Amino acid sequence: MIEFNKVSKSFWTGKQRKVILDRASFRVDIGQSLGILAPNGTGKTTLINMMAGLEKPDEGEIRRTSRISFPLGFMGGVVNKHTAKENSRYIARLYSLDPDYVEAFCRWMSGIKEYFDMPVGTYSAGMRARFTFSLLLSLDFDIYLIDEGMPQTTDAEFNRKAGAILRERLEKATIVVVSHQAETLKAFCQRAAVLRHGQLTMFDTLEEAKQLYDYEA
Numbered sequence: 582m583i584e585f586n587k588v589s590k591s592f593w594t595g596k597q598r599k600v601i602l603d604r605a606s607f608r609v610d611i612g613q614s615l616g617i618l619a620p621n622g623t624g625k626t627t628l629i630n631m632m633a634g635l636e637k638p639d640e641g642e643i644r645r646t647s648r649i650s651f652p653l654g655f656m657g658g659v660v661n662k663h664t665a666k667e668n669s670r671y672i673a674r675l676y677s678l679d680p681d682y683v684e685a686f687c688r689w690m691s692g693i694k695e696y697f698d699m700p701v702g703t704y705s706a707g708m709r710a711r712f713t714f715s716l717l718l719s720l721d722f723d724i725y726l727i728d729e730g731m732p733q734t735t736d737a738e739f740n741r742k743a744g745a746i747l748r749e750r751l752e753k754a755t756i757v758v759v760s761h762q763a764e765t766l767k768a769f770c771q772r773a774a775v776l777r778h779g780q781l782t783m784f785d786t787l788e789e790a791k792q793l794y795d796y797e798a
């Protein structure tokens with residue numbers, strides 16, 4: 582479970598205060614995958630980072646009682662001068678998992694072949710996306726946090742494998758996806774919300790959330 586209790590977050594740009602959350606309260610429950618709609622630049626990444634514990638609120642409290650992932654695509658724990666093999670084994674140890682398993686899973690899932698044994702700094706954007714997505718799925722979380730949907734890769738074999746693994750995970754895990762478009766959220770969420778004016782408004786269906794979102798736009 583992730584619970585935001587009267588959470589406020591804003592940034593001072595030098596000219597104005599950019600409000601992301603204004604005493605917002607809401608909960609993400611296990612078993613209820615949530616899609617959050619928000620226009621670009623309104624705070625999707627900040628919100629996901631706060632859920633992950635990477636950013637602190639200015640005020641209020643965030644309670645996290647489950648195993649919550651880092652955001653998909655977050656490269657904070659990945660060292661560019663090390664290979665995918667080294668990175669995956671190191672991160673496995675951080676999460677007290679078997680390094681052989683995590684390495685083998687990522688090697689198979691990412692499909693980046695000999696690049697798996699080359700420094701991450703030499704990868705194309707697509708290879709990075711495939712590696713970080715594999716890394717996320719190799720670790721066991723109750724809630725997976727995803728910023729703007731799945732990595733866009735042109736590799737059909739990877740997309741097929743990733744889709745299958747994700748569907749399998751969805752049976753057990755909960756996913757929180759933030760996006761500026763409803764289409765991205767369709768495949769994942771049971772509930773939906775709209776981030777606007779510093780509040781997260783919850784809806785039972787994506788269709789209802791989309792109506793408010795489209796109306797505001």
Ligand SMILES: Nc1ncnc2c1ncn2[C@@H]1O[C@H](COP(=O)(O)OP(=O)(O)OP(=O)(O)O)[C@@H](O)[C@H]1O
Pocket residue numbers: 592593594599601619620621622623624625626627628
């Ligand atoms: N550290 C910071 N200092 C000042 N402003 C910030 C900071 N971090 C984010 N912002 C501003 O806060 C707003 C929300 O940023 P955020 O990256 O969370 O939005 P987003 O919805 O994910 O954006 P995008 O869709 O463009 O990725 C933006 O206007 C951004 O410029």
